[in-house]
Amino acid sequence: MDTDAIYEQYLKAGLKLDLTRGKPCPEQLALSEAMDQTIAGNFFAEDGTDTRNYGGILGIDEARKLGARLLDVDAQNVLAGGNSSLTLMYQFLLWRRQIWRQQDPNTRPKFLCVVPGYDRHFTICEHLDIDMVTVGFNDQGPDMDRIEALLDADPALRGIWCVPKHSNPTGHTYSNETVQRLAELPNRCQQEFVVMWDNAYAVHDLVAQTQPLANLLKSAVQAGTAHSMALFASTSKITFSGAGLAFCGLSQTQLKAFEAFLAPQMIGFDKVNQLRHARFLKDAETLAKHMMAHQAILAPKFARVHEKLQPLAEAGLATFSQPVGGYFVSLDLTRASAKSVVALANAVGVTLTPAGATFPYGNDPDDKNIRIAPSFPDMMALDQALDVLVCCIFKASEQPKPS
Ligand SMILES: Cc1ncc(COP(=O)(O)O)c(C=O)c1O
The missing domain is CATH 3.90.1150.10 (Aspartate Aminotransferase, domain 1)
Incomplete structure (x- = not known):
């Protein structure tokens, strides 16, 4: 025929x-059903916090530790939030956008977008009146020569979107050299330049062993650019995509300032969800076993x-x-x-x-x-x-x- x-x-x-959408299938969601039993009437975090009550924008300690494992940073650099890392990215850029507008009201900020990329990153930019400039990939990850040249030529550039491991949709994992060069980017410009490091697929391997991702924040600390790095991850594709737990990793100074930005909007995220996640994915071994399933x-x-x-x-x-x-x-x-x-x-x-x-x-x-x-x-x-x-x-x- x-x-x-x-x-x-x-x-x-x-x-x-x-x-269309990268949603876990029902069998994947079923892998986390036992999370429901982890509370079993005990709502108290390890430090005695009653998770049912108000408070604690940065999240409970054990949830921050879980985020630290996904983001490969110290727990004191982590905010454990609500169910969506995308919301945290939006909030983070909303905050920085306000500051850029105050600093330079006459310049429309621009962002570098590595393509093909994640549509919702682009939607955030459109929504916040951030213009987008595209850059392609090579086999090491984003085309760093082009990125550096663009950055040197255009002071309106304020940041870059990165999905550094198993990138959406191309599957790239950035090479060590690429990570190093990204960590050094903010040193090339006068204006603030943010690296939005959306590590949504940090532990989502399809084979036994994959290329490890270099630690961005460590390189940034050495380069003196840690304040320009914003790391994100979530359990949306580990536990429940609609009821997971999202994380943001920042330098400690930035974390405090971001907390202050969030404070008028909320008294705290859902700490009961944080607790059940922290108990269910209690250590690196449990997480690794779960991801193998x-x-x-x-x-x-x-x-x-x-x-x-x-x-x-x-x-x-x-x-x-x-x-x-x-x-x-x-x-x-x-x-x-x-x-x-x-x-x-x-x-x-x-x-x-x-x-x-x-x-x-x-x-x-x-x-x-x-x-x-x-x-x-x-x-x-x-x-x-x-x-x-x-x-x-x-x-x-x-x-x-x-x-
Ligand atoms: C790169 C990337 N970031 C973020 C998300 C969504 O994350 P969350 O569910 O934590 O908001 C997705 C979902 O497809 C994604 O592919």
């Missing part, structure tokens, strides 16, 4: 499949994506990332056709992340990148959705699909 005939069959099949569920799904996309590579129609961690596969079409592929898939009931979503302003200048999120569907649904995607790419290319 030719590609058009297969596509016609999909049109009639009434499919309803979704490859995630790996066992996710790795076969990523292997299936690889297998299903292979005919595209063989036909010269696309290249794709083969991540060793994280939640995404980044697919680059050879021809500028991502928008039409996504539209073709949507028309038969397979929802894909909108073409362009991995670029600021939704604008992929080459119209070639599609982000695939294989975690949520079960294997059968994933198979079907990938078959449809491959068929749509062949259809858009007007090449017959090999049977």
Whole structure:
């Protein structure tokens, strides 16, 4: 059967499949069900804090220690917050944005965005009136030569978004040299320049061993730039994505100042959730074991994506990332056709992340990148959705699909 005939069959099949957001599947959520029993009537933290009551914006000690393990910093540098690291990133940039506006009311700040990247970072910038400048990757991570050149030329640049381990969506882990150069960036400019270090996939490996990530804050302390580093992580893809625990890591001076910024907005985050997380993920060994259980569920799904996309590579129609961690596969079409592929898939009931979503302003200048999120569907649904995607790419290319 030719590609058009297969596509016609999909049109009639009434499919309803979704490859959009990187959500844990129900089996992954079930891995953390026992967290519910960790409170069992004992709401008191190790230092005697009654977690049911008000107070403590920085969070309870044992939760800060958990954050310290994810962020690879000291617990005294960590704020344990609510259920979303994205909220903390937004709050952090809202705070810095206000300060930049006071310091320099006439300049619209700009941010460097490594592309393809995470759409919600870009949304935060748009929402806070921060203009975005794109920079590409090389195999070490972000293109540091270009970043340094841009920074030297433009004093409106105020920061950079980084997803340093198993980057969303490309899967990059930044090399040691890249981390070092990022830590030194603020020394190149007069204005404040923030490195937004979103380590959302710090422990989310798909294979037994992955390249370790160098410690940004340590390098920054040596470079004298620690006050410009803002680290984030959460348990959204460790425990419950809607009811996890988020962390922010800052120099101690910045942490105090950020706490003061948050104080008019709240009396404290949900400390009961902090306590149950700290008890459930009580040490490094428990966390590692828990992540291996995630790996066992996710790795076969990523292997299936690889297998299903292979005919595209063989036909010269696309290249794709083969991540060793994280939640995404980044697919680059050879021809500028991502928008039409996504539209073709949507028309038969397979929802894909909108073409362009991995670029600021939704604008992929080459119209070639599609982000695939294989975690949520079960294997059968994933198979079907990938078959449809491959068929749509062949259809858009007007090449017959090999049977
Ligand atoms: C890079 C990155 N950062 C942050 C998030 C969301 O984090 P949270 O659930 O902690 O707000 C995601 C979710 O997909 C992500 O990919």
